Amino acid sequence: MPASTTTLTPSGADLISTTLQRVLAGDEQVVGQTTQALLRSGLDPVGVAITFLDPLLVETGRQWQTGHLSVTQEHVITALCTGALDVLAHEPAPGRRKAVSAVVGCAHGERHALGAKIVSLALRQRGWTVTDLGPSATAEEFLDAVRSSTARVVALSVATPQRVPATAALVAQLKDQEPGLYMIVGGRAADPALIPAADLVVGRDLDRALDALEGDEVD
Numbered sequence: 001m002p003a004s005t006t007t008l009t010p011s012g013a014d015l016i017s018t019t020l021q022r023v024l025a026g027d028e029q030v031v032g033q034t035t036q037a038l039l040r041s042g043l044d045p046v047g048v049a050i051t052f053l054d055p056l057l058v059e060t061g062r063q064w065q066t067g068h069l070s071v072t073q074e075h076v077i078t079a080l081c082t083g084a085l086d087v088l089a090h091e092p093a094p095g096r097r098k099a100v101s102a103v104v105g106c107a108h109g110e111r112h113a114l115g116a117k118i119v120s121l122a123l124r125q126r127g128w129t130v131t132d133l134g135p136s137a138t139a140e141e142f143l144d145a146v147r148s149s150t151a152r153v154v155a156l157s158v159a160t161p162q163r164v165p166a167t168a169a170l171v172a173q174l175k176d177q178e179p180g181l182y183m184i185v186g187g188r189a190a191d192p193a194l195i196p197a198a199d200l201v202v203g204r205d206l207d208r209a210l211d212a213l214e215g216d217e218v219d
């Protein structure tokens, strides 16, 4: 495996393409090392996730879709990004802990879980307590998590249009069973017209969505 000395390039696009090239050349350290370097440069953990790991995954998806990456290569990059997000999750939150908690996850069948992982990271960094159920959870699992915590908020991530009906059905079912819940849905496939029972449906703009959520939920 080649030795890896991470140097940050001035342009984000360069950083993504250099990182991809190095992973494809067998460098399994570069994603973790770049993550650490960005933290050391002063970027906060959510900033690292949004400006480095998210675009790296999006570019990976683009190259996979256009046949430039194999499924195996896509899996390798996804695993490295997942590991980097797990490292970011251990970074301390800057402010005081707030008296608010959320259950985060994805509807049954939705296997794209990294959006939810970043939402969990962002909420924890804002002082929230989070239960992250990861990919593909059932309504019973969400209800169990809500009832065994103090969560009044459920945040769902949906990445593919095929999973929007299951997400909309989950929102309706949770609202029916726990009418006091505040339900926010986000992700690249989130469409307010198709998820009418949710309190807030947002696309990819995480920070704006969480500001709006906190405006509604936290004084």
Ligand code: B12
Pocket (backbone or CB within 6 Å): 049, 050, 053, 054, 057, 058, 059, 060, 061, 062, 065, 074, 078, 109, 110, 111, 112, 113, 114, 115, 116, 118, 119, 155, 156, 157, 158, 159, 160, 161, 163, 184, 185, 186, 187, 188, 189, 202, 203, 204, 205, 206, 209, 210
């Ligand atoms: C990694 C990946 C996978 C992995 C997921 C592994 C995992 N542990 O998550 C695996 C291999 C499982 C996978 C499977 C599939 N995938 Co896939 N995948 C991707 C890839 C490359 C990256 C996804 C990702 O993590 N993105 C980064 C995250 C961070 O972005 P995000 O989810 O949008 O989240 C951000 C915001 O949206 C926001 N956000 C997200 N959720 C929420 C929620 C709230 C409340 C808020 C406020 C904000 C918010 O916050 C994040 C900010 O950074 C994408 C490419 C892409 N463009 O995203 C394809 C992609 C999503 N997959 C795609 C496809 C087609 C599939 C499969 C159908 C392939 C297949 N034939 O099997 C399956 C479907 C599996 C299923 N049933 O769900 C397509 C979807 C196309 C479409 N129709 O829209 C994409 C776009 C690839 C492509 N270019 O074609 N995939």
